[in-house]
Amino acid sequence: MAFANDVRFPVDRREILGRLQAILPRHLVLAEEEELRPYECDGLTAYRALPLIVVLPETETQVGAILKACHELKVPLVPRGAATGLSGGAMPHEDGVVLSLARFKKILKIDPLSRTAVVQPGVRNLAVSEAAAPYGLYYAPDPSSQIACTIGGNVAENSGGVHCLKYGLTVHNVLKVRGFTINGEAVEFGAEALDAAGLDLLAIINGSEGLLAVITEVTVKLTPKPELAQVVLAYFDDVQKAGNAVADVIAAGIIPGGLEMMDKPATHAVEPYVKAGYDLDAEAVLLCESDGTPVEVAEEIERMKAVLEKSGATSLVVSQNEAERLRFWAGRKAAFPAVGRITPDYLCMDGTIPRKRLAEMLEAIADLSVKYGLRCANVFHAGDGNLHPLIMYDANQPGELERATAFGSEILELSVKLGGTITGEHGVGVEKVDLMAAQFTPAEISAFHRLKAAFDEKGLLNPGKGIPTLARCREYTQTRGAAAVTPPPRF
Amino acid sequence: MDAQLKEWIARVHDAAEAGKALCIRGGGSKDFYGAVPVGELLDTTGYRGIVSYEPTELVVTVRAGTPLAELEAALKEKGQCLPFEPPHFGAGATVGGMVAAGLSGPRRAAVGAVRDYVLGVKLIDGKGGLLAFGGQVMKNVAGYDVPRLMAGSLGTLGLLTEISLKVLPLPMAGMTLRFAMTETEALKKLNEWGGKPLPIAASAWCDGALTVRLAGAFAAVRAAREALGGEEVADAGAFWQSLREQTHPFFAGDSPLWRVAVASVSPPLAQPGSTFVEWGGAQRWLRGELDAGQLRAIAAQCGGHATLFRADAESKARVGVFQPLSPVLARLHRNLKQAFDPAGVFNRGRMYPDY
Secondary structure, three states: OEOOOOOOOOOOHHHHHHHHHHHOOHHHEEOOHHHHHHHOOOOOOOOEOOOOEEEOOOOHHHHHHHHHHHHHHOOOEEEEOOOOOOOOOOOOOOOOEEEEOOOOOOEEEEEOOOOEEEEOOOOEHHHHHHHHHHHOEEOOOOOOOOOOOEHHHHHHHOOOOOOHHHHOOHHHHEEEEEEEOOOOOEEEEEOOOOOOOOOOHHHHHOOOOOOOOEEEEEEEEOEEOOOEEEEEEEEEOOHHHHHHHHHHHHHOOOOOOEEEEEEHHHHHHHHHHHOOOOOOOOOEEEEEEEEEOHHHHHHHHHHHHHHHHHOOOOEEEEOOOHHHHHHHHHHHHOHHHHHHHHOOEEEEOOOEOOHHHHHHHHHHHHHHHHHHOOOEEEEEEHHHOEEEEEEEEOOOOOOHHHHHHHHHHHHHHHHHHOOOEOOOOOOOOOOOOOOHHHHOOHHHHHHHHHHHHHHOOOOOEOOOOOOOOHHHHHHHHHHHOOOOOOOOOOO | OOHHHHHHHHHHHHHHHHOOOEEEEOOOOOOOOOOOOOOEEEEOOOOOOEEEEEHHHOEEEEEOOOEHHHHHHHHHHOOEEOOOOOOOOOOOOEHHHHHHHOOOOOOHHHHOOHHHHEEEEEEEOOOOOEEEEEOOOOOOOOOOOHHHHHOOOOOOOOEEEEEEEEOEEOOOEEEEEEEEOOHHHHHHHHHHHHOOOOOEEEEEEEOOEEEEEEEEOHHHHHHHHHHHOOEEOOOOHHHHHHHHOOOOHHHOOOOOEEEEEOOOOOOOOOOOOOEEEEHHHOEEEEEOOOOHHHHHHHHHHOOOEEEEEEOOHHHHHHHOOOOOOOHHHHHHHHHHHHHHOOOOOEOOOOOOOOO
């Protein structure tokens, strides 16, 4: 579906093309339709737009010059990494330039003593861990797309992963970001030290969805690799019991290395795909991981088992070796592609809720599934309350995408009502831009616009994403009006 | 809406209209930090109390004027804590002040800083708008991460009214070890150990002695104790507390105290006067009348910055408390101040003199 960007720019295509061709060699400027087509969407393929031009700079100087040109001519610009994002954050602007950082793919430095890596934004997440492995170190945030997604995009989205309850999100694992402001000035956020002078601008660069600056270099923290990791699979005959078991684990003072849940439709989707050996009769499975030294893990696994048994697990399986552990995880990590195999299309939601509201949420999703006539599987970062309902649909059936979108919106509106958020880790992008009005007041949305203007007065960086225009907010409130759940009183 | 919030909103409106400055103050325990406070006092201590605490969600929400001690006592009762061990620097320290000052204690290098645990804030901006950002959940990327931006902003962007924090269980076991070594040896060891999966929670080097705190599972602490050697220190709690609250003899007396944040692998800073090393080498405290320009140049070379942490008003005004920013960053700071507090109501000049 074409996304109608409500922030438009009167751009002279020939003028900006001329300027960009003066900055870059011919082969790094794409302007023919067949060259532009591959860039028309990101991981959220339901939304597409064709950019005017795509540029593929190779040096920081080129990036600075491109920004300066776009700024002078008031041309919107969308930064792009590996485009694995699931919210349309890297979808092009129809009046603008896509700035691809695909050629920034060097690991500049791995320093085992300071436990840091300096990498260009186009380096893949997993490649950092692979380069650090010889030193017994790794980069902790591990989004499911880590084979393909890149560090620049991870910073822009503040990506999470299955181990972030214990090891943190991207924002907790990045020391410094080097980049350029919209007017082409080089800038550094953060430091090699644990903090920098002044306001913590690094904190808002993480998760800023390419709206504040263009990233050209990232210094990340590396973490010592635990000697051993073991995972307990705990099966439950009821999702509520599984949800309570998560609370019991945490109440016992345990912070597992990973704590994930899948419901029955999810295990049924992944089992034929990865053959992890999951019990398909269970209503829910919890994956509860312990990592550390062998004695430490042995101690913690015993405590986890005791808690999970007491919480009503019908059976427990502990991984006996690394191959088995990886197989148990493979199902969880492959949940999205596995669901992709059993349905022509799916939408992945990303709300976060206080964990204790899980049962309520799953019940509501089951009802919505009936209401919209669409199937839904649920995978859940149980430790931190981040739920990924996968709504299955067929884009070739008239009206199904619209039904899937409405289904998703209701889930996210309920997330807000239950005290959570519309997005835990995938970002707002274009997908959830209207739903921001379910979570924030017009005054708060205006504050976001002012923050954006502090970095980008003309609003050229990734316009139309992340923060809705006030007109969109009004429209959302009017059209959703009665349908939209009213957030609980907040003051 | 709460009567106190209404009153504050009216005061902020009035101040903005009259061009007056307000000085936000909790317990006043960190009055010494940053430039000398100016403006009419706005006391937050009346707006206090824990709004909600869900130990199994690992989240607590408190009003900004809540005494830090009260929050920590409530957490301790449930076997939890603020792992970054924020310094109180006085009996009345509040949670709002903790976030605004953004200071973290001995465990910072191992577990993260205040900003890493801030999940949500409610605040009154410089136009009197009551706004909520973030929330009570661990993962939340809706909108810019304003809550973390507030940590360490010294009240220059808004009046915090309510704060949601992530909390963690208290470590199961702990132990403190001491080693005789030079600063250079200590820095080398700390960085080597940092690359190993050891449960090192805090470190301190001073006067030829390196002190290391282990915290974690019983087995992990026992194994690390075997691996590291050193001498076990009994009753080490008081020692770590004396770092956290700066009651250790190193911090006594009136000579200026500099905080230098650097890359942990940086060599000794070779400055006159005494040195105290924390955070695995990433935080160095220096005492004495030092050349600010020279020290800040060295700090920058070492990937960090130098703060005149404690000094008389005259010295603070002369050299500035915080490391000067690059022109681009300085412009972004001014713009952000303009975005949140266009009339310059809050904590004027507390961080940098120009706003």
